[in-house]
Amino acid sequence: MNAGGLIVWCARQGASTCGLSKGGSMTKKTESTLVFWIFLAPVLFAFIMVMVIPFLLGSYYAFTNWTSSARADNELRFVGLQNFINSLRDPAFLYSFGITFVYTILNMIAINVVAFVLALLVTGNLRFKNVYRVGFFVPNLIGGIILGYIWQFIFNNAIPSLGTLIPSLNFLADPNNLMLSKNTTALAAMIIVGTWQYAGYIMMIYVAAIENIPQELIEAAKIDGATPWIRLKAITIPLCAQAFTVTMFLTLVNSFKQFDVNVSLTSGGPSTMLMGQPILGTELLALNIYNTAFISNKLSEAQARAFVFFLVLAIISIIQVYVNKRREIEL
Amino acid sequence: MKTSRPRSPGAIATEIVTAIIFLLFMFPFLLVFINSAKTSFEVTQYPLALPTRWGNLVDNIVNIWTSESVRYPSSLLSSTIITAVSLVLINLFSAMAGWALVRTKTKTSSFIFFLFVASMVIPFQIVMFPLLSWFRTVTVATGVRLLRTYQGIILSYIGFGAPLSIFMFHGFIKSIPLELEEAATIDGCHRHQIFFKIIFPILKPIQATVLVLNGIWIWNDYLLPLLVLGKGNDVMTIPLAVSNFAGAFVKQWDLILTAILMAMVPVIIFFLFAQKYIVKGMVAGAIK
Numbered sequence: 001m002n003a004g005g006l007i008v009w010c011a012r013q014g015a016s017t018c019g020l021s022k023g024g025s026m027t028k029k030t031e032s033t034l035v036f037w038i039f040l041a042p043v044l045f046a047f048i049m050v051m052v053i054p055f056l057l058g059s060y061y062a063f064t065n066w067t068s069s070a071r072a073d074n075e076l077r078f079v080g081l082q083n084f085i086n087s088l089r090d091p092a093f094l095y096s097f098g099i100t101f102v103y104t105i106l107n108m109i110a111i112n113v114v115a116f117v118l119a120l121l122v123t124g125n126l127r128f129k130n131v132y133r134v135g136f137f138v139p140n141l142i143g144g145i146i147l148g149y150i151w152q153f154i155f156n157n158a159i160p161s162l163g164t165l166i167p168s169l170n171f172l173a174d175p176n177n178l179m180l181s182k183n184t185t186a187l188a189a190m191i192i193v194g195t196w197q198y199a200g201y202i203m204m205i206y207v208a209a210i211e212n213i214p215q216e217l218i219e220a221a222k223i224d225g226a227t228p229w230i231r232l233k234a235i236t237i238p239l240c241a242q243a244f245t246v247t248m249f250l251t252l253v254n255s256f257k258q259f260d261v262n263v264s265l266t267s268g269g270p271s272t273m274l275m276g277q278p279i280l281g282t283e284l285l286a287l288n289i290y291n292t293a294f295i296s297n298k299l300s301e302a303q304a305r306a307f308v309f310f311l312v313l314a315i316i317s318i319i320q321v322y323v324n325k326r327r328e329i330e331l
Numbered sequence: 332m333k334t335s336r337p338r339s340p341g342a343i344a345t346e347i348v349t350a351i352i353f354l355l356f357m358f359p360f361l362l363v364f365i366n367s368a369k370t371s372f373e374v375t376q377y378p379l380a381l382p383t384r385w386g387n388l389v390d391n392i393v394n395i396w397t398s399e400s401v402r403y404p405s406s407l408l409s410s411t412i413i414t415a416v417s418l419v420l421i422n423l424f425s426a427m428a429g430w431a432l433v434r435t436k437t438k439t440s441s442f443i444f445f446l447f448v449a450s451m452v453i454p455f456q457i458v459m460f461p462l463l464s465w466f467r468t469v470t471v472a473t474g475v476r477l478l479r480t481y482q483g484i485i486l487s488y489i490g491f492g493a494p495l496s497i498f499m500f501h502g503f504i505k506s507i508p509l510e511l512e513e514a515a516t517i518d519g520c521h522r523h524q525i526f527f528k529i530i531f532p533i534l535k536p537i538q539a540t541v542l543v544l545n546g547i548w549i550w551n552d553y554l555l556p557l558l559v560l561g562k563g564n565d566v567m568t569i570p571l572a573v574s575n576f577a578g579a580f581v582k583q584w585d586l587i588l589t590a591i592l593m594a595m596v597p598v599i600i601f602f603l604f605a606q607k608y609i610v611k612g613m614v615a616g617a618i619k
Contacts, residue, residue: 035522039431050490054458143551
């Protein structure tokens with residue numbers, strides 16, 4: 001190993017350029033403490049400004065009648081759980097919760113299945129496997145907001161046009177059959193876009209895991225006469241357990257927080273009725289929180305919803321990691 | 332792998348299936364490209380056909396370049412400034428913090444590290460509204476403008492990007508032998524010199540990961556710029572510009588798709604140059 005030697009050499013070079021400029025009367029201990037705080041200061045300042053203070057303020061505002069912050073003289077009053085009660089009585093919020101769960105679960109399954117299949121394909125003996133890998137990965141580099149507009153064009157223009165070109169598919173040309181015009185198909189459309197966007201990234205994680213599997217193991221199984229299917233079940237999948245924990249977590253959290261594609265692809269639409277109230281049919285939680293604040297102008301209620309959003313996200317993440325860790329050990 | 336060995340029918344079938352999936356994955360990009368070279372009539376009538384006149388592509392690009400609502404040149408510049416400055420600062424400050432937290436073993440340092448790690452579960456939604464009002468309060472109290480300015484959004488990116496970056500630096504620095512720093516101390520190095528002259532250069536691989544992960548996030552981010560910079564501001568990022576234009580009025584798909592094409596091209600060019608680092612960085616970032 002040459003690397004160790006190299007590091008030591010670098011250190012020597014570094015040290016010799018440091019010179020022998022011993023500081024004045026400062027003791028080692030105070031110097032260390034001082035350096036510790038100076039080194040932490042920039043990050044700590046930014047972190048406190050944009051995370052800690054807003055988080056504390058926000059957790060408090062959720063229990064108050066906080067309205068527009070422009071009116072600073074407006075008296076802030078503690079209202080207990082009123083914002084939470086109002087939210088739970090709002091059909092739009094309950095509906096948002098429901099479809100966010102549905103979307104998250106289906107999206108997670110779709111992304112992981114597609115990504116795993118792609119990973120198996122591109123780790124095989126293919127001529128252009130590097131081209132495929134890059135191609136599957138590219139959508140992930142483009143922001144969700146832009147991807148959403150591309151797919152809006154596909155669902156609203158390209159697919160109906162396919163219907164006019166091919167007679168046997170002419171049902172696609174019927175405006176009533178546009179995917180984005182109905183709740184269920186619009187949600188499916190969001191899952192298609194989500195999968196297209198994210199599968200390539202998740203695939204790369206699986207690829208890394210699959211390529212780490214010792215080749216001897218597979219050779220031995222082959223000699224023992226294991227079919228590809230058995231090799232997949234008995235070797236590949238168990239040895240990718242750690243990757244599954246990572247990918248499940250990533251896709252879960254990212255699907256649950258989905259906002260960009262929701263805004264640009266459906267803007268929450270189409271409208272529908274629930275409990276006698278018109279609501280948006282594909283409004284995921286993140287968009288619901290945003291709309292509550294900026295369209296309905298109910299800032300404190302939006303803050304309460306964000307608080308619930310945070311709690312659910314934290315609980316799901318903890319359970320998910322716990323369950324997966326246990327499964328990893330069992331396998 | 333170029334082997335002249337005849338391939339089994341199974342291998343050929345797999346190759347074909349993968350190639351078809353690949354083409355399906357690329358199809359949306361192809362659609363954007365061909366429809367950027369059409370007139371608005373052509374786009375709505377024949378979205379799947381090849382354009383009749385490729386020269387339209389140039390017309391459309393000029394149209395978007397000079398468009399008052401997209402303001403492409405200034406958006407590209409703003410996006411570049413915001414991403415570049417945020418990345419340099421996140422990288423440097425997080426490395427400094429990570430090192431300070433690893434090499435100082437006190438209760439305070441463990442607590443601060445725990446705070447950073449815990450904050451990674453916090454969704455942006457819970458801090459975004461108070462962030463805006465807090466920034467306004469700060470401006471009233473100190474006169475420093477944070478909303479609708481570069482300094483405000485860059486400060487935000489440092490704050491939101493730091494926890495994950497510190498976490499990654501922390502993990503890497505733990506594996507650097509302490510003897511290295513002791514040797515430098517004996518040679519007369521001060522603490523800060525040890526960091527800048529010895530540790531920081533060793534961190535290069537993890538710096539690449541931190542830059543890639545934060546870079547893709549910041550460049551494509553929509554919600555934070557929407558809130559902190561706002562609409563109709565002089566400082567506007569590319570995603571904001573595209574959504575302003577695409578979400579605004581009657582859908583002029585020829586120009587919207589051209590704007591999308593122009594938004595994607597810089598990213599794809601950059602990716603082709605730094606492909607190895609980007610894929611490695613993103614996978615490493617996920618596994619850590």
